[in-house]
Amino acid sequence: MTVCHDSRAISRTEFHKHRGWNLLEIITLKARYFMDLGAVFHDLSALYHVVPGDAAPNLSAAELGDVQEHFENVLRLCGELKLPVSAGLIRSRLDHAKLPRSEEAFSLLRDAVYAELKDTWFAYIPTDRLDYFDTDRIVSFAIRQAFPSASEEIKNAGTCYAMGLATASVFHAMRAVEIGIQVMAAKLNVTLGSPIELSSMGPIIGGIEDQIREMKKGARSAQKDEDIRFYSEAAAQFRHFNNGWRIRAAHARATYEDAQAKAVLDHVIPFFETLTERLAEPE
Numbered sequence: 001m002t003v004c005h006d007s008r009a010i011s012r013t014e015f016h017k018h019r020g021w022n023l024l025e026i027i028t029l030k031a032r033y034f035m036d037l038g039a040v041f042h043d044l045s046a047l048y049h050v051v052p053g054d055a056a057p058n059l060s061a062a063e064l065g066d067v068q069e070h071f072e073n074v075l076r077l078c079g080e081l082k083l084p085v086s087a088g089l090i091r092s093r094l095d096h097a098k099l100p101r102s103e104e105a106f107s108l109l110r111d112a113v114y115a116e117l118k119d120t121w122f123a124y125i126p127t128d129r130l131d132y133f134d135t136d137r138i139v140s141f142a143i144r145q146a147f148p149s150a151s152e153e154i155k156n157a158g159t160c161y162a163m164g165l166a167t168a169s170v171f172h173a174m175r176a177v178e179i180g181i182q183v184m185a186a187k188l189n190v191t192l193g194s195p196i197e198l199s200s201m202g203p204i205i206g207g208i209e210d211q212i213r214e215m216k217k218g219a220r221s222a223q224k225d226e227d228i229r230f231y232s233e234a235a236a237q238f239r240h241f242n243n244g245w246r247i248r249a250a251h252a253r254a255t256y257e258d259a260q261a262k263a264v265l266d267h268v269i270p271f272f273e274t275l276t277e278r279l280a281e282p283e
Helices: 012-017 023-049 061-080 084-092 103-117 127-132 141-146 148-162 166-187 201-215 222-250 258-275
Strands: none
Touching: 023 061, 023 103, 061 084, 084 103, 127 148, 141 148, 141 258, 148 166, 148 258, 166 201, 166 222, 166 258, 201 222, 222 258
């Protein structure tokens, strides 16, 4: 499936107009408008091709009706594709007396529409990445419930990956990880010189590890051993994320390729699945 992204035509206002649609469906619709516009112009070219020269011969009433119907479709599509200049030109020629009567006159009008259309950009989304594009389903319901803010960051990471923005994908994935570590630090009552949400990951991880060492003191129990295991493994993962990707992505020390971004997503998502067993963002 080929999907085009109209980066200028789609706005949040337009998104909410199609309530219940996801962004991929809207983008697909925009791509269809683009293809429909080409199809209408192809049909019009066939109609005008039988009109010789520039003598502007009279078209029959039936031919005029057919031409007008096609131009009304062009006007509608220009509106959908946000081509205001072209829409104005077409609207001014919709009267029977003003319809183009020659192939040359039609070509000038068509070329004007195509000239404005050049300012609308499209980007290709590979078929194997469609499941990552602008979808909440990139994570489980459990993660969305427990970590709504982190889920939004993971969703953005998936969209960036689908669009070929690998470094941006890693950046958003690490923003999700920061939310996770802040939640864990709050759960363990970590205290630092500044609020947790304003602290760097390094000191937060250090504070978490200090709390884990305190947990190891005193009498042991099955529950205590399980607590130590859970928080120790999570802390190790946080340090791995921080040293492996977050510092480099946040401080522009590295750029990433698609395969690396995919690997980060494949690592972060199941990690949050584990975190949901015990942790959740405050309501």
